[in-house]
Amino acid sequence: MECVVQGIIETQHVEALEILLQGLCGVQRERLRIHEICLKNGPNLGLVASEVRLLCDLEQTEPSWTVRHIGGAMRGAGAEQISVLVRTMVESKVSKNVLRMFYTLGYKLDHELLRVGFSFQFNRGAQITVTVSSVNKMLKLHATDEAVPVTPGIQMVEVTAPASAENYTEVAAAVSSFCEYLAPLLHLSKPGVSTGVVPTAAAAAASLMSDGGGTTL
Amino acid sequence: MEGESVQQQQERLNQAVQQQLNLEQVKTRAISLFKAISRILEDFDAYARTNTTPKWQDILGQYSMVNLELFNIVDDIKKVSKPFLVYPKNVNADNATILPVMLSTKLLPEMETEDTSKRDQLLQGMQNLPIATQIDKLKARLDMIAGACEGAEKVLADTRKAYCFGTRQGPAIAPTLDKGQAAKIQEQENLLRAAVNVGEGLRLPGDQRHITASLPMHLADVFTVNEGPQSFPEGSSNNVYIKNTPLSSNSMGGQNSLLQNSGSQLLGRSAASPNVATNATFDNTAASPIPYANSPRSSTNMMNTPSPQQQTPQQQQQQPTVQQQQQQQRQKMMQLPQQQQQLLAQQQQFRQSAMQGLGQLHGQHQMQFSQQIGHQQFQGRQLTSGHVQHGIGQSQLNQGNQMARISQFSGAANNALFNAAQTTPNTQMIPNISAGISSQPLLPRMQFGLSGNNPQRNHASQMLSDQMFNMGGGNPGGMMSIQQQQQQQQSSQGAFGGLASNAQNLPSGMMTLQNTQQNHPNFSQQRQQNQQ
Numbered sequence: 001m002e003c004v005v006q007g008i009i010e011t012q013h014v015e016a017l018e019i020l021l022q023g024l025c026g027v028q029r030e031r032l033r034i035h036e037i038c039l040k041n042g043p044n045l046g047l048v049a050s051e052v053r054l055l056c057d058l059e060q061t062e063p064s065w066t067v068r069h070i071g072g073a074m075r076g077a078g079a080e081q082i083s084v085l086v087r088t089m090v091e092s093k094v095s096k097n098v099l100r101m102f103y104t105l106g107y108k109l110d111h112e113l114l115r116v117g118f119s120f121q122f123n124r125g126a127q128i129t130v131t132v133s134s135v136n137k138m139l140k141l142h143a144t145d146e147a148v149p150v151t152p153g154i155q156m157v158e159v160t161a162p163a164s165a166e167n168y169t170e171v172a173a174a175v176s177s178f179c180e181y182l183a184p185l186l187h188l189s190k191p192g193v194s195t196g197v198v199p200t201a202a203a204a205a206a207s208l209m210s211d212g213g214g215t216t217l
Numbered sequence: 218m219e220g221e222s223v224q225q226q227q228e229r230l231n232q233a234v235q236q237q238l239n240l241e242q243v244k245t246r247a248i249s250l251f252k253a254i255s256r257i258l259e260d261f262d263a264y265a266r267t268n269t270t271p272k273w274q275d276i277l278g279q280y281s282m283v284n285l286e287l288f289n290i291v292d293d294i295k296k297v298s299k300p301f302l303v304y305p306k307n308v309n310a311d312n313a314t315i316l317p318v319m320l321s322t323k324l325l326p327e328m329e330t331e332d333t334s335k336r337d338q339l340l341q342g343m344q345n346l347p348i349a350t351q352i353d354k355l356k357a358r359l360d361m362i363a364g365a366c367e368g369a370e371k372v373l374a375d376t377r378k379a380y381c382f383g384t385r386q387g388p389a390i391a392p393t394l395d396k397g398q399a400a401k402i403q404e405q406e407n408l409l410r411a412a413v414n415v416g417e418g419l420r421l422p423g424d425q426r427h428i429t430a431s432l433p434m435h436l437a438d439v440f441t442v443n444e445g446p447q448s449f450p451e452g453s454s455n456n457v458y459i460k461n462t463p464l465s466s467n468s469m470g471g472q473n474s475l476l477q478n479s480g481s482q483l484l485g486r487s488a489a490s491p492n493v494a495t496n497a498t499f500d501n502t503a504a505s506p507i508p509y510a511n512s513p514r515s516s517t518n519m520m521n522t523p524s525p526q527q528q529t530p531q532q533q534q535q536q537p538t539v540q541q542q543q544q545q546q547r548q549k550m551m552q553l554p555q556q557q558q559q560l561l562a563q564q565q566q567f568r569q570s571a572m573q574g575l576g577q578l579h580g581q582h583q584m585q586f587s588q589q590i591g592h593q594q595f596q597g598r599q600l601t602s603g604h605v606q607h608g609i610g611q612s613q614l615n616q617g618n619q620m621a622r623i624s625q626f627s628g629a630a631n632n633a634l635f636n637a638a639q640t641t642p643n644t645q646m647i648p649n650i651s652a653g654i655s656s657q658p659l660l661p662r663m664q665f666g667l668s669g670n671n672p673q674r675n676h677a678s679q680m681l682s683d684q685m686f687n688m689g690g691g692n693p694g695g696m697m698s699i700q701q702q703q704q705q706q707q708s709s710q711g712a713f714g715g716l717a718s719n720a721q722n723l724p725s726g727m728m729t730l731q732n733t734q735q736n737h738p739n740f741s742q743q744r745q746q747n748q749q
Contacts (some may be wrong), residue, residue: 006413010402041285056435065435096438098364109426113412113413139421140425141426148418150418151412153405154409156410191414195405203378206379207380
């Protein structure tokens, strides 16, 4: 299971966000370049539609593959109280012939995208990962070198934390309290709920980018 | 007022004044104030006694409240006390000294000097001027000071906003984006969120799904040159998937093929299950990955679409590995409504002929076949109808293919099941069998209702007859319940006998199946395999 929230930020403020995250997390940022291939099963594989995502980390010298299955989100009155989305998620490292294997099984390519950005991983009540990336699409199949951003002026921010059925409330609380720190720059919400940009973003970004704050007014 | 009141015998105050004074209220307030102060003093006592640190915040709060209350009371009294003056009735030793001070209206000396000095300062250059001018000048000064104060406050507020310090009253007017910009951003946001979460806007139309550009490095190995609609490995009992048969005649280019046929490729593959040569010697079962008890690999016989390559090597070819393909194929077949069976049959016929010994061309034909099948499959998805699916898949059979027959099911329950599940005779199918198949009679496939919950690894509970795979009499092992989400539990040994034990749960959704001929002379009741 994982707790996840998403938000958007204008590209011009990404640097400021990075500075803020650097200060909050205390770890170095890691570059991110992930080719995400989303496969859906064909009708021959059973009645239940299933979707599987293959993530290829292109940042390493040796591309490493991960397979991820995202399940349904928690629903109900309790889920509505929580400000993060709690959903089942299964992830595993796989060898590089995973794509072929899935094709063999009957999965078909549904869509693919390339994420380029950075991420921070730290522990603050829970193991939290913040990813800031621009989402790019490929006009030609698998042409990762020729990817163009889906929305040039806006980047996606995702905060996720793994959870289990026993501790998801604490993890959700940790994630949402962390998100409050980001409030001057962006608002985070459950995936699918749109937030818009934050009006104070520009001012906050300006202050973050200024040298040392405390400059004379 | 006083005069009146004095005249009265009892010195009653004027009604109005009395009301204004509201003595009762003042008394109550004074008393409550007194109580509050004494409470605070008690608290301090307690702190002192127990030597605990007092909570200064609370104490300060209480103090400020008390202070305020006192101030209010005094203020109220002052308003009303103008008409009154102090008239000491009783002068004695206690108050003799203080009375004059309290009664005097003159300021104390220090206060007086302070006052005069301030006044001098203020009226510095204006002593000589007439009073009116003095007043004007003072007014001007006041205005200037007021203006300066306002300016300073404004700057403070602006900075606070900019730095988002927030005020006690909450953020001031938040800077808003103009509507147009906000709308644009909203639109972009929706695009982005949809792209990330659902994949909107990222799907390439079918015709663009060819790899024209060179593949990036991480994908280069995935699609090797020879990959096409994968062929089946020859002979080895594993890794159908890994093998790359050179498809020289394959119309699809290497890399492209995989992608192009991403939809159908598997179909193609599964269609040509290598396991055709299942013959009697399911000895290959030994080779089959037995340990996967739940794997769809049933005993080899179940699989039936012989891959062309395997036609020759026959019996060894059991590819129990191809179970998956077979399953899928079965599933596909099951999904086809009856009408399509004919078409399928024809296809299979074609296939069959093509398959005869066409090892190399296997892929190609498969491709074509699979494409068609694929198409059909998508059409005929619904399994739940009571369609009877005939076993068309004769063509898939290898000559030596020994299909255990449905009739092999032991146990009454199984028989009942079996009978119920019988499909119509394969008269329909027979004509479809091409010459390629020697004498393999067609066994009707039946579609059994699946008993989803078979805890045992026995296939039997899930018997699906698969058209493509002409299993002799329904391979319990090979039958998969596509309908059930339950895993196809098939033992790796084609356990026909196993059906017996699993007859338990037939889902109510069993299809209407008609009876078929169960006895095909050619199908020896061979595989009484490890029935569980």
